[in-house]
Amino acid sequence: MVSRRVAAGWRVEFRTGSQAVxxxxxxxxHVLHAFLTAFSCCAWGVVWAVLALTNKVERAVLTVDAQGQVITVGAP
Structure with a gap:
């Protein structure tokens, strides 16, 4: 299951024997975008605002139970 998620563009943040995040x-x-905004006389601020509003980081926890079934929490 972890390999399928990694192939779909996810990355492993943490992993134990029975659980993976x-x-x-x-x-x-934000530091880079603040610098670019100051350097461009606030013109880059529009790009920064759009990125800050539309960007999302998703996390999913995969756990293997005692019967060997994978339980996913956080993302489909």
Missing amino acids: LVRGQPVN
Whole structure:
């Protein structure tokens, strides 16, 4: 199941023998965008605002129970 998620664009953030935390998306680098906004006399602020509003980071926790079934919490 983890391999299928990784092939679909997720990355493993944390993993144990019976649990894995998977993440999709990247957080916005606010320091970089603040620098670009200051350097461009606030013109880059529009791009920064759009990225901050539309960007999302998704997390999913995959757990294997005692019967060997995978339980997903957080994302479909």
